[in-house]
Amino acid sequence: MNRRRFLAALGIPALGAAAYGTLMPARNPYYDGPVSDHFDGLRFYVPGHIRDKKPLDLLKWTFGEARAEWPAAFPAPGFDKPPARVEGDGLRVSYVGHASVLIQTHGVNLLIDPVWSERASPFSFAGPKRVNEPGVARDDLPPLDAVLVSHNHYDHLDLQMLSHLARERPARVLTPLGNDVIMQGHDRAIAAEAYDWGARVEVGPGVFVHFEPSYHWSARGLTDRRMALWSAFVIETPSGRIYHIADTGFADGGLFTAAREKHGEFRLAVLPIGAYEPRWFMADQHVNPAESVKILELCGARQAMAHHWGTFQLTNEEIDAPLRALAVALERNGHAPARFQTFRPGEVFDVPA
Numbered sequence: 001m002n003r004r005r006f007l008a009a010l011g012i013p014a015l016g017a018a019a020y021g022t023l024m025p026a027r028n029p030y031y032d033g034p035v036s037d038h039f040d041g042l043r044f045y046v047p048g049h050i051r052d053k054k055p056l057d058l059l060k061w062t063f064g065e066a067r068a069e070w071p072a073a074f075p076a077p078g079f080d081k082p083p084a085r086v087e088g089d090g091l092r093v094s095y096v097g098h099a100s101v102l103i104q105t106h107g108v109n110l111l112i113d114p115v116w117s118e119r120a121s122p123f124s125f126a127g128p129k130r131v132n133e134p135g136v137a138r139d140d141l142p143p144l145d146a147v148l149v150s151h152n153h154y155d156h157l158d159l160q161m162l163s164h165l166a167r168e169r170p171a172r173v174l175t176p177l178g179n180d181v182i183m184q185g186h187d188r189a190i191a192a193e194a195y196d197w198g199a200r201v202e203v204g205p206g207v208f209v210h211f212e213p214s215y216h217w218s219a220r221g222l223t224d225r226r227m228a229l230w231s232a233f234v235i236e237t238p239s240g241r242i243y244h245i246a247d248t249g250f251a252d253g254g255l256f257t258a259a260r261e262k263h264g265e266f267r268l269a270v271l272p273i274g275a276y277e278p279r280w281f282m283a284d285q286h287v288n289p290a291e292s293v294k295i296l297e298l299c300g301a302r303q304a305m306a307h308h309w310g311t312f313q314l315t316n317e318e319i320d321a322p323l324r325a326l327a328v329a330l331e332r333n334g335h336a337p338a339r340f341q342t343f344r345p346g347e348v349f350d351v352p353a
Helices: 003-015 055-064 159-168 179-186 254-263 289-299 321-332
Strands: 091-097 100-105 108-112 146-148 172-176 192-195 200-204 207-212 232-237 240-244 268-272 303-307 348-350
Touching (some): 091 303, 108 232, 159 179, 172 179, 172 200, 179 192, 207 254, 232 254, 289 303
Parallel strands (some): 108 146, 146 172, 172 192
Antiparallel strands (some): 091 348, 100 108, 207 232, 232 240
16 A cells, blocks of 8 residues: 555554644543543543644655555464463463453453454555454454453454454453443444543452553544543452553653552563654654563563564554564663563463463
8 A cells, every 4th residue: 555545544543643633623522521630621641741743744754754565464373272261370361463462360361452353444445454364263262251442543442343242252341431432332232331540440350450541642533632541451360460551652651660669560561562663753652662671671570472563564664673673672681582572463472470
C-alpha cells in the first residue's frame, strides 16, 4: 500500500488521530463522568504528559520518512493448543501475536487485547494487514474468565473478535472508562465492564486485575482523541504479580517506578518493543527496545516477555529490527537474554516460579 492509501485507510483513524487536536466536539460520546486529576470533562490525559501532535507532523511522517518494506508473509513456527486450565503457581503465557496474549495461572484464564482480524484497521479492505496467523486458533481457545482490553486503537480493540467471543467463549470484558460504550454499541452481547485507573477487580479466587496508567492516548476516528481511557494492567495472583503494558511512551519513567512502589516485585512484565520509528513522532506513545529495557529495570520484574512487534506494520522500522535492538540494549545494560525473552505467535512462555 502506498503512503496516500495508508494515510487515508488507517494513518488518521488509528495512529494519526492524535494530530487532530483542533477538532473539538462539544461532548464526549463515550463517557460522562466527574472531572478528575486525569479527566477534564471532555478528554482523558496523563497529568503533565499531553503530547498531541499537529496535522503537519502527521503529514511529515507519512510523506517525508523512509519506511522499511515488510515481507508479505512472516509465518510463525506453529500453533499453540492451550490446556483448559493451569492450576497452582504455574504461569503459562501463550503469544498469539502483536499485543494479544493468553495468560493462564491458578486456574484462571485471561485473554488480553484479542485481535484475530486480518487487518488492524477500521476497514476490511485497507490498512495494516497481518503477516502471520494468530498463534492460537479461535476454536482452540480455552474457557475464559475475563478478557482485558487496554484501549480502543484498532490493533488492540477488535470488535468482531469480541462479538465472536461473546457467542463462543462468553466472559467478562474488563476495559478502561468509555470503551464499554464502543463495544456495546457494536454488540450488546459483549459483557463489557468499564473501570478507572486505580480499580482492583477480582477475576478468580485470589486473582485480581488492577488498572494502571500508561503514557498513551486513544481514538477510533478523527474527533474522539483521548475520549476513552487507556490502561496498563497489573494481574495479582497468589504466586506473584504480572505487569502488562499494552502501549506506552517512556517520558520520565515515573509511572513504572510508581507501579513497583505500589505493587512490589513483579514475577513477569509483558512489555511492548515495536512500532517505534521515527522517534520524533512515536516517542510520546510507543517505547523502543532500549526504553523497554529501562522499564524492566524500573519496575523490577524478574522476567520480561516482549510483544507488539512482527504482525502488523504500523510504523517505519524493519520487521525484525526490534529483536536486534533489544539484544543490543540487554547486553549494554548487563542483562542476560533469558531475562527479557521474545516469542513468535504460537510459542509459549512457561514462566519460572
